[in-house]
Amino acid sequence: MIMSKVKAFRNDAVEKVTGNAKYSGDFHMAGMLYAKVLWPKYPVAKVNKIDISQAEKITGIEKIVTRKDVEGPNLAAVFEPYDRPVLVGEGEEVKFLADALAIVVAANEEIAQEALEKISVEYELLPGIFTLEESMAENQPFSTIGIKKGDIEEGFKKAEVIVENHCTFPYAEHSYIEPEAGYSYTDSQGVTNVCYGSQNLSRHHRMVCKALDLPFHKVRLYSPYIGGAFGGKHSNSVQVYLALLAQVIKKPVKMIWTREESFFAGCKRHKLQFDSKMGLNKDGKITALDVEILSESGPYIGYAEKTMAFAIRYAFGPYWIDNMNIQGKIYKTNNAEIGAFRGFGASESAFMIETLMDKAAKKLNMNPETIRMINLVREDQLEEHFPGAPWKLLSKRISIDETLEKVYQSMGPKPIAKPGKKVGRGIAICMPCFEIGDTPGYKGTGADMTMFIDGTINVRIGFPEVGQGITGVVTKLASDVLDIPEDRITIIYCDSHTTPKAGSLGFSRGTVNCGNAVLDASKRLKNRLEEVAKKYLETKEYVEFKKGDFYIGDKLVIKFDELMDYCYYQGVNLTVNGWFEGSDPVEKHGITFMSGAVDVEIDEETGELKVLKVVNCHDIGKAIHPDSARGQVVGAAVMMTGIATLEEYIMKDGRPQTPSFTQYIIPTSKDIPEENIALFLENPAKDCPLGGKGLGEHAMYTTGPALSNAIYDAIGVNMTELPITPEKILKALNKI
Amino acid sequence: MKVDFILNGKNVSIDTQPNHTLLNVLRDDFNLTGTKKGCETGECGACTVIVNGKNVNSCMMLIGNIQGKEVTTIEGLSQNGKLHPIQKAFVEKAALQCGYCTPGMIMSVKALFDENPKPTKEEIKEAIAGNLCRCTGYEQIIEAVEAIDWEGDDNE
Numbered sequence: 001m002i003m004s005k006v007k008a009f010r011n012d013a014v015e016k017v018t019g020n021a022k023y024s025g026d027f028h029m030a031g032m033l034y035a036k037v038l039w040p041k042y043p044v045a046k047v048n049k050i051d052i053s054q055a056e057k058i059t060g061i062e063k064i065v066t067r068k069d070v071e072g073p074n075l076a077a078v079f080e081p082y083d084r085p086v087l088v089g090e091g092e093e094v095k096f097l098a099d100a101l102a103i104v105v106a107a108n109e110e111i112a113q114e115a116l117e118k119i120s121v122e123y124e125l126l127p128g129i130f131t132l133e134e135s136m137a138e139n140q141p142f143s144t145i146g147i148k149k150g151d152i153e154e155g156f157k158k159a160e161v162i163v164e165n166h167c168t169f170p171y172a173e174h175s176y177i178e179p180e181a182g183y184s185y186t187d188s189q190g191v192t193n194v195c196y197g198s199q200n201l202s203r204h205h206r207m208v209c210k211a212l213d214l215p216f217h218k219v220r221l222y223s224p225y226i227g228g229a230f231g232g233k234h235s236n237s238v239q240v241y242l243a244l245l246a247q248v249i250k251k252p253v254k255m256i257w258t259r260e261e262s263f264f265a266g267c268k269r270h271k272l273q274f275d276s277k278m279g280l281n282k283d284g285k286i287t288a289l290d291v292e293i294l295s296e297s298g299p300y301i302g303y304a305e306k307t308m309a310f311a312i313r314y315a316f317g318p319y320w321i322d323n324m325n326i327q328g329k330i331y332k333t334n335n336a337e338i339g340a341f342r343g344f345g346a347s348e349s350a351f352m353i354e355t356l357m358d359k360a361a362k363k364l365n366m367n368p369e370t371i372r373m374i375n376l377v378r379e380d381q382l383e384e385h386f387p388g389a390p391w392k393l394l395s396k397r398i399s400i401d402e403t404l405e406k407v408y409q410s411m412g413p414k415p416i417a418k419p420g421k422k423v424g425r426g427i428a429i430c431m432p433c434f435e436i437g438d439t440p441g442y443k444g445t446g447a448d449m450t451m452f453i454d455g456t457i458n459v460r461i462g463f464p465e466v467g468q469g470i471t472g473v474v475t476k477l478a479s480d481v482l483d484i485p486e487d488r489i490t491i492i493y494c495d496s497h498t499t500p501k502a503g504s505l506g507f508s509r510g511t512v513n514c515g516n517a518v519l520d521a522s523k524r525l526k527n528r529l530e531e532v533a534k535k536y537l538e539t540k541e542y543v544e545f546k547k548g549d550f551y552i553g554d555k556l557v558i559k560f561d562e563l564m565d566y567c568y569y570q571g572v573n574l575t576v577n578g579w580f581e582g583s584d585p586v587e588k589h590g591i592t593f594m595s596g597a598v599d600v601e602i603d604e605e606t607g608e609l610k611v612l613k614v615v616n617c618h619d620i621g622k623a624i625h626p627d628s629a630r631g632q633v634v635g636a637a638v639m640m641t642g643i644a645t646l647e648e649y650i651m652k653d654g655r656p657q658t659p660s661f662t663q664y665i666i667p668t669s670k671d672i673p674e675e676n677i678a679l680f681l682e683n684p685a686k687d688c689p690l691g692g693k694g695l696g697e698h699a700m701y702t703t704g705p706a707l708s709n710a711i712y713d714a715i716g717v718n719m720t721e722l723p724i725t726p727e728k729i730l731k732a733l734n735k736i
Numbered sequence: 737m738k739v740d741f742i743l744n745g746k747n748v749s750i751d752t753q754p755n756h757t758l759l760n761v762l763r764d765d766f767n768l769t770g771t772k773k774g775c776e777t778g779e780c781g782a783c784t785v786i787v788n789g790k791n792v793n794s795c796m797m798l799i800g801n802i803q804g805k806e807v808t809t810i811e812g813l814s815q816n817g818k819l820h821p822i823q824k825a826f827v828e829k830a831a832l833q834c835g836y837c838t839p840g841m842i843m844s845v846k847a848l849f850d851e852n853p854k855p856t857k858e859e860i861k862e863a864i865a866g867n868l869c870r871c872t873g874y875e876q877i878i879e880a881v882e883a884i885d886w887e888g889d890d891n892e
Contacts, residue, residue: 005888006819009830016835017823017842019770019810026769110755175870177774177782178836227772227836228870259775467834467871627830631872635833638873661779661868669861669874676875 009627010472011486012225012465021225024196025181029252032183033062035245036112036255038102038119039265040094043654044128044334047121050090050101055118060107062249064115067092069248072213076240077300078203084300084337086211086240093126095299096334096654098265103241105249128334130653132273132296135331142297143305146327147312155288155323159279163359167276167352167720171336171649172269173658175666178227179262184242185252191497192219192246197226198464198494199233199340199505202442205496207236208243219243222495229466230639231340234506235267235302263659267339268649270307271296274315274352284364284371286321291352293328298337304330307338307345314346317353318400318431318593319375320385335651340506342636343700346432354428354705355720358712368709369404372429376400382591399683400429403617404595406679410615411597422602423612426709430701433591434507434694442509446500447517447578449478449525453564455548456488457525459518462502463510464494468696469628470510474518476625477689481522483546500577508696511624513580515689521578528576533558536566592693593681594618596637596702598673600710604733607726609711611641611673616702618678621685621693629695633678636699642667644704645723741802744812750799758794758802759783762809770810770839774868781867784840785809791847793866810839813846821884822846831880833871841867845881857882 008014015021040047052064067074067089075082085092088099102119106112129135156162182196192214198204201221209216221243226233238255245253257265272295279288293311297304308328315326361371377385379398404427417423448460459478465471471491479486492499502514526545533543533550537557544551550558567574599612614637623629646665650657658664678699684691704722711719717732730736740749743766750765759776762768762785771794774782778796785794786808813820819827822845832838841864848855848863855863860881861874869877 006824006827008827012835013827013830013832014819016832016838017810017819017826018814019768019839021835022769023772023836025773026763028767110753175868176834176836177780177868177870178772178834179774225835228834230870256773259777259779467832467836469833627876628833631830631833631876634875635871635873638875639870660777661775662777666868666870667873668865668868669878670865672861672874676873 010469010625011475012471023178023181023225023227024183025254025256027183027195029185032252032254033105033107033249034109034112035103035105035241035253036109036116037100037241038104038116039097040099040101041121042094042123042125043097044095044126045123046093046126047088047090047101048124049122051120052102054120055104055115058111058115058118060111061115062105062107062251064119065103065105065245065248070212070244072211074211076207076211076236078200078207078235078303082207082210084236086244096336098337100241103245105245105253128654130333130335130651132294132331132333135296135333139331141329142301142332143308143330144327145308145312148325150323152288152290152323152325156279158281158287160282161280161360161363162277163356163363164277165352165356165359165718165720167274167355169272169348169722171271171651172341172643172647173263173649173664174230174232174266174341175664176228176230176232179257179259180237180266181256182238182242183252183254184246186246186250190218192243194219194221194239194242194246195224196237196239196242197229197233198223198239199229199231199466201462201494201496202501202503204239208240211240212244212247214247220495220497223464226464226466230342231344231506232267233466234504235337235339237266259661260659263664264656267302268336269341270304270338270345272311272345272348274348276352276356278356278360280360280364282364284360284366284374286319286375288323289316289321289326291315291326295328295330296333296335297330299332299334300337302338303340304338307340311345311349314432315349315353317350318377318429319353320377320381334654342639342697344506344697347697347700347704350428350430350701351705351708355708355718358426358709359718368427373401399593399619399681400431400595403593403619403681404429406617406681407595407597407615410677410679411599411613415599415612417601420603420605422604422714423599424710424712424714425597425599426706426713427595427597428702428705428709429595431591431593432701434509442503444579444581445502445513445517447514447521448500449521449576449578451525451574453568455484455560455564457482457484458490458492459521460492460499461514461518462494462499463505463514466505468510468632469625470514472625472628473511473515477515477518478522481519482526484548508694508698511692511694512688515624515692516580517578519578519689520580521576524576524578525574528574532567532572533563536563592618592620592698594698594702596699596706598703598706598710600707600714602711602714602729604715607729609645609724609726609729611707613675614641614673614703615677615679616699617681618695618698619681619683620695621688622682622691623680624690624692629680630678632695633699634676636697637676637703638667638672640700640703641673641707642671643722644707645725646671648723737800739799739803741804742806744808752799754798754800756799758785758797758799758807761799762794768809768811772836772839774836781844782837782840784843784867786843786847789847789850791844810842813842821886821888824888825880825884829876829880829883831872831877837867837869841869841877
């Protein structure tokens, strides 16, 4: 392909527009078989018998794999202790619809489907728990966590105004357009190779090896391009099944989930509810905050505890509050597994506190901006502000005021309502402390780099490319340091056996961790080349590698090819290992200061809600790749608009009621705001690559509460139970 | 059953099962995996191809319906080693992230311009309303479509 006249915004773009980019379901090997999972008919039951005898007789069936074929503990989950069975066998219990019973391996998908229908399973139905209320009535919480500060009762005594709200967030579906898929095979060294989409390769590698009792070097996991993730590809999907199949059948096999499987067997955004009460004095200063957060997990814990911890940690927003009591309880149900979802509990907290602030502002007859600035934490209070979350302020100052000013400028005057319509404007400010640096579970990130003798470079990184553009960031950083064109760099990513340690691709942490490791590798390589050049010239002067050749000062002293010939014949090692880790094991970089505003138009007769304009401004330190950065913000703004107004994954008696895109509605091109603007404040952050703090989930924080506040401004009702549908708006207005 | 059709400008013939969809045949028999499998129920648009000038969800079309017809997939868009102007606009204007919806999205845009060379913004939104994208919020996609350079140096 002749690309000389194409200025690609990113190095994965051409492959993606031509259809050449390969995703997990796009590969084929000779003799490849097709696998399908047998899911249980009932969400909660004892499995007395799984009879595969009729199914096995079908021509074209390779093998029906059951619990009997699993060697090892048969337990898999992202976090330890592992609690979720790989396959449920005879005499064991299924606890939700995603507890697999068997895997059929056949010559093709149709035969596999036919065999699924011929497997007869005897169930003994058991009572299940399908709502939070049922679980609360029957169980103690599985987990209780919280924080307390000051004296909450004293705080409320000092209050002259009290505001309360009740916020609910239903299950939501990640809705990546690529459903979970992959293939596996055993190679000539007996290594099981599993190709699938992973946001958390190192944890998955541990999980697969432990669940099946396999030595780590005999299991290779790797990800090609991933067709969207948004947190959902942290959890278990096809990887353990595919590893098991490679072990048992020793032939190449693929598994592609249907959309329905992706919906019901994939993890979900946590279902949370908040009951909050805030006391303020007459000047608008918060005196007390009391929050109870209830969460519904599936039968296995998944990410429920982690998301709850974040919901609690950021429930007080960017405000200094002397007296607080924030408690969270998780109750198990037999519904869906909770996964990570862009925003990870903290964006729900932002929604709660920011809608509460507007309620308080109205009660005190204050401006929404004024009440926020009165309570905003000061720089000298930051250390105490994040209890249990050591932080490091890498930016020069808390720049929320600057972000808000930029947002207001961009918003312009509030629109004038058309006849029969009401318009409103809402704002939100947030200050989440992303774990974008080291965290105890994920300390240290590597980046390996090899220069070939023609000067081209291959970089190896552990993070996957889920669409966020990490490959673009890596290319840009390496190109900047080494002063070589971006088209001379290729990247291998996310492979347990060939790429260095990376950890979880979450918390918008890819740029800081991977970026710093790539900078380190680039500097090491540059340094090595310069040392070789110095030796070659037998000089003590500093020889600089720049513009593709070697210089002393401004004088060209060696042409690149000449030194490369020397390196080749001398056997100089041009592979370097870059590494990044914070100085403190619990140091967490990157408090991001952000503001957002939304204008809405509401038809009071129909309840119809139209989002006119969304503006987000985030201080991300530096937009390393401006096009990708903008894409992250405008994309998250639309995703959050969908979650706030359209999306609800409904479960009834453990069964999904919305397992397709006609039932679970995500925004189309016709549902987007009339204007969707991303602004950046670039106060370079210390110790971050080019000063950039990373970006991914940011607009999930600001867009939701600003939207709800805009409705409050327009029609005076506080809409905090998501999704905010026309029906709920009419009910709130007492029209139905 | 035997089906003859024109695929990306070439006459092809395939012996397949009547219950196979165009999507299956493109991916499994012709190894054209640029056409993506997203839902297989006609809801997401990732499998969009052009059949006789109209954009269709190839997952919803049984192969028998293709007899004698002309099918264009994403692989058939770039000619003589040059990107199609729509592809070029997507590449230069940052109109993609994960890329999974991109081939289908581009095919819907192609079908739009084949019928309506000067679409308005609303017509563009309408044309891609059947192509779900979860990453971009559609913003940069719409901008790219508005900025397609039909007269560019690369397009001769």
